[in-house]
Amino acid sequence: MADTLTTPATPATPATPATSATPAGPTASAASAASASSSPSAGLTAPGAPDRAAPPYGVRETSAPGRAPGRGGVLLARARLVAQRVTAVLLLLAVWEAAPRAGLVDRVFVPPVSEVAAAWWDLALGGALGEHLAASLARSLSGFGLAIVVAIPLGLLIGWYKPVADFLGPVLELFRNTSAVALLPVFVLIFGLDETSKITFVLYACTWPILLNTISGVKTVEPLLIKSARSLGLGPVALFQKVVLPAAVPTIFTGVRLAGAYAILVLLFAEMVGAKAGLGFLINDAQANFRIHDMYAGIITISVLGLLFNLLLVTVERRFSTWRTT
Amino acid sequence: MSPVKIAIRDVGKVFRVRGADRPFTALEHIDLDVREGEFLTLVGPSGCGKSTLLDLVAGLTEPSTGEILIDGRAISGPGLDRGIVFQQYALLPWRTALGNVEFGLEAKGVPRRERAERARHFLGLVGLTGFERRYPHELSGGMRQRVAIARSLAFDPDVLLMDEPFAALDAQTRESLQEELLRIWGKTGKTVVFITHGIDEAVYLGQRVAVMSSRPGRITEVIEVAFDSREGDLRADPAFGEYRHHIWTRLRDEAATAHHEEATPVG
Incomplete structure (x- = not known):
C-alpha cells in the first residue's frame, strides 16, 4: 500500500515544486506561479539612460500581477477556500457522529x-x-x-x-x-x-x-x-x-x-x-x-x-x- | 590595423554519430582571424556549425584538426580570458542578479568585498541598477540576458563570445539590446564574436560579417561592413540593404545547394 507513494519526483517538470498532492494551501503556490510569469514587456524599458535611472517601479507592477485584485479580494478568496476545506471536514465529522446514532452503522464498531x-x-x-x-x-x-x-x-x-x-x-x-x-x-x-x-x-x-x-x-x-x-x-x-x-x-x-x-x-x-x-x-x-x-x-x-x-x-x-x- | 586576437587555423571538427557508419563533419577548413577590439558577427543557417565553432574558441571542446590561437598561443581549455553569453542566459536560478554576476568573479578569485561592488557596477552598465536582488524568474527575458552580459563583462575577459544571445527575445527588446551592446562594446573595447542566424542583426552589429555554409560548416565569405554614418535609422540606409541583400543571396544559394544534396540519397 505504500507503493502508491513510491514514485519519486520527476524533475523533468520543475514547474511543480511539490510532486504529489500536498494538503498545504494551493493559494500560495497559485499566487507565486502567477507572479512568476513576469510580463515580457518588463524588458522593454527604454535602452540607455532612462532605463538605468528608472526605479523598478514599472516592473514591480508587471512582475506581480497576482496581487492586482487588491488585498481585500485576496483575503476574501482565501477565506472562502478555508471555509470550503473546513466544510468538508466538518461534514465528515457530522456523518461520523450521526450515522452511528441513527443506527446506519453498528455503534459498537463505529462509535460516534x-x-x-x-x-x-x-x-x-x-x-x-x-x-x-x-x-x-x-x-x-x-x-x-x-x-x-x-x-x-x-x-x-x-x-x-x-x-x-x-x-x-x-x-x-x-x-x-x-x-x-x-x-x-x-x-x-x-x-x-x-x-x-x-x-x-x-x-x-x-x-x-x-x-x-x-x-x-x-x-x-x-x-x-x-x-x-x-x-x-x-x-x-x-x-x-x-x-x-x-x-x-x-x-x-x-x-x-x-x-x-x-x-x-x-x-x-x-x-x-x-x-x-x-x-x-x-x-x-x-x-x-x-x-x-x-x-x-x-x-x-x-x-x-x-x-x-x-x-x-x-x-x-x-x-x-x-x-x-x- | 590592430593585432590579431583570435586566429583560427584550418580548424575542422568531426563528431562520431551513434548508429551511423560515417562520422559527421560539423566544420571543415575554417580559417578566420579576429582582430583585437573587433566586433565580428558570424551568420549562417541553423545547423551550420556556428555554435560548434564558438565552443571550440571557448575551449569547451577540442578541434579534430587545426588549431586556435589567442594572442598567438594555442588555447588549452576554457579560461577567463573569454566570456560566453548563451542564448538561454544560463543564469543560476537560485542566485539573485547580483549573485549571478558575482559567480564569474568567484571563479576568478576576486575578494568577497570587491565582488559585490564590481557586480553592482556592471549591472549598472547594462542598465539594471535597482534589480540586484531579483531572481532570474522575476526578470524578463531581456533583463536576464542583460544580467548574463554583465556577468561576462564583470570578470573582464578580453574576448566576448556570444551565441545567438538575442534570438529568444521579442523584436523590440532585441533592437534595444543590440544598441546597448554596441554602446558597451564602444565603452569597453572588448573583442566580440557574435553568432546569429539573423542577417539584419549580423549587418547591424558587425564590423565584419563572416558568412557560413552548412554541411560541412565552412566560412564562405567575410564581408567588411562600413557605413558613412551610424547616425539615425541605420537599417533604412541603402547601404544596409545592399549588405543585407548580398548576404541573403549567398545564404539562399547555399540553402538551395544543401536542399539539393539532402534530396539526393547519400551512399
Missing part, C-alpha cells in the same frame, strides 16, 4: 466521534497517549534522520558518477518497486523484535525516496548551467559545490518530504508486529482487547501526526525551492 473524542481526551490525560506518541516519534524520527544522513551523500555520489548510476540503476529500480512492508518479516528475522528492527525498517523505507530523488536531482541539472560554469574554468569540486548541489536541492527535498510520509506510515506496520508501545501498538492492542474507542483515538492521532509532519516538511521544502518557479 464525540465518544471517540472523549476517549482520546482520557487517554491523553492518563499519559498513555503521550507515551505511545513519544515511542512512535522517537522511532520515526531516528529512522528518518538516519535515512537523510545516509541517503543524501550516497545519492550525490551515485548521481555524480554516471557509470555508477548506470551500474546500480537496475538494482535501485528493483528495490524501489518492492514494497518496504513486504520486507518487514525479513527485518524481524534479522534484527529481532526490539527497537533496532523498527528503526532500521523506517530507515530502509525512508532511504529510497531520498536516494532516488537525490540521484535524479544530480543527474538532471541543466546541462547549460554546467557548460556555462565550465566555460568559467570551474574545476569539478567547485562545479559540484556551486552548481550541481544547489540545483539538486529542491529535488532532494521532494524526496525528503516523501520519506517523511513513509516514516510514519511504515512504522505503524512495524509496531503492529511486535511492540509494547507506540501508536501502532495502541491501535492493534485496543482492537484486540475490544477497546474500540481507544483504537479510533489512536488512528486519529496518527493521521493528525502525519498531517502535521507533512505540513512542516512542505513549509521547509518551499523555503528551499523558492527559485524553482520557471
Whole structure:
C-alpha cells in the first residue's frame, strides 16, 4: 500500500515544486506561479539612460500581477477556500457522529466521534497517549534522520558518477518497486523484535525516496548551467559545490518530504508486529482487547501526526525551492 | 590595423554519430582571424556549425584538426580570458542578479568585498541598477540576458563570445539590446564574436560579417561592413540593404545547394 507513494519526483517538470498532492494551501503556490510569469514587456524599458535611472517601479507592477485584485479580494478568496476545506471536514465529522446514532452503522464498531473524542481526551490525560506518541516519534524520527544522513551523500555520489548510476540503476529500480512492508518479516528475522528492527525498517523505507530523488536531482541539472560554469574554468569540486548541489536541492527535498510520509506510515506496520508501545501498538492492542474507542483515538492521532509532519516538511521544502518557479 | 586576437587555423571538427557508419563533419577548413577590439558577427543557417565553432574558441571542446590561437598561443581549455553569453542566459536560478554576476568573479578569485561592488557596477552598465536582488524568474527575458552580459563583462575577459544571445527575445527588446551592446562594446573595447542566424542583426552589429555554409560548416565569405554614418535609422540606409541583400543571396544559394544534396540519397 505504500507503493502508491513510491514514485519519486520527476524533475523533468520543475514547474511543480511539490510532486504529489500536498494538503498545504494551493493559494500560495497559485499566487507565486502567477507572479512568476513576469510580463515580457518588463524588458522593454527604454535602452540607455532612462532605463538605468528608472526605479523598478514599472516592473514591480508587471512582475506581480497576482496581487492586482487588491488585498481585500485576496483575503476574501482565501477565506472562502478555508471555509470550503473546513466544510468538508466538518461534514465528515457530522456523518461520523450521526450515522452511528441513527443506527446506519453498528455503534459498537463505529462509535460516534464525540465518544471517540472523549476517549482520546482520557487517554491523553492518563499519559498513555503521550507515551505511545513519544515511542512512535522517537522511532520515526531516528529512522528518518538516519535515512537523510545516509541517503543524501550516497545519492550525490551515485548521481555524480554516471557509470555508477548506470551500474546500480537496475538494482535501485528493483528495490524501489518492492514494497518496504513486504520486507518487514525479513527485518524481524534479522534484527529481532526490539527497537533496532523498527528503526532500521523506517530507515530502509525512508532511504529510497531520498536516494532516488537525490540521484535524479544530480543527474538532471541543466546541462547549460554546467557548460556555462565550465566555460568559467570551474574545476569539478567547485562545479559540484556551486552548481550541481544547489540545483539538486529542491529535488532532494521532494524526496525528503516523501520519506517523511513513509516514516510514519511504515512504522505503524512495524509496531503492529511486535511492540509494547507506540501508536501502532495502541491501535492493534485496543482492537484486540475490544477497546474500540481507544483504537479510533489512536488512528486519529496518527493521521493528525502525519498531517502535521507533512505540513512542516512542505513549509521547509518551499523555503528551499523558492527559485524553482520557471 | 590592430593585432590579431583570435586566429583560427584550418580548424575542422568531426563528431562520431551513434548508429551511423560515417562520422559527421560539423566544420571543415575554417580559417578566420579576429582582430583585437573587433566586433565580428558570424551568420549562417541553423545547423551550420556556428555554435560548434564558438565552443571550440571557448575551449569547451577540442578541434579534430587545426588549431586556435589567442594572442598567438594555442588555447588549452576554457579560461577567463573569454566570456560566453548563451542564448538561454544560463543564469543560476537560485542566485539573485547580483549573485549571478558575482559567480564569474568567484571563479576568478576576486575578494568577497570587491565582488559585490564590481557586480553592482556592471549591472549598472547594462542598465539594471535597482534589480540586484531579483531572481532570474522575476526578470524578463531581456533583463536576464542583460544580467548574463554583465556577468561576462564583470570578470573582464578580453574576448566576448556570444551565441545567438538575442534570438529568444521579442523584436523590440532585441533592437534595444543590440544598441546597448554596441554602446558597451564602444565603452569597453572588448573583442566580440557574435553568432546569429539573423542577417539584419549580423549587418547591424558587425564590423565584419563572416558568412557560413552548412554541411560541412565552412566560412564562405567575410564581408567588411562600413557605413558613412551610424547616425539615425541605420537599417533604412541603402547601404544596409545592399549588405543585407548580398548576404541573403549567398545564404539562399547555399540553402538551395544543401536542399539539393539532402534530396539526393547519400551512399
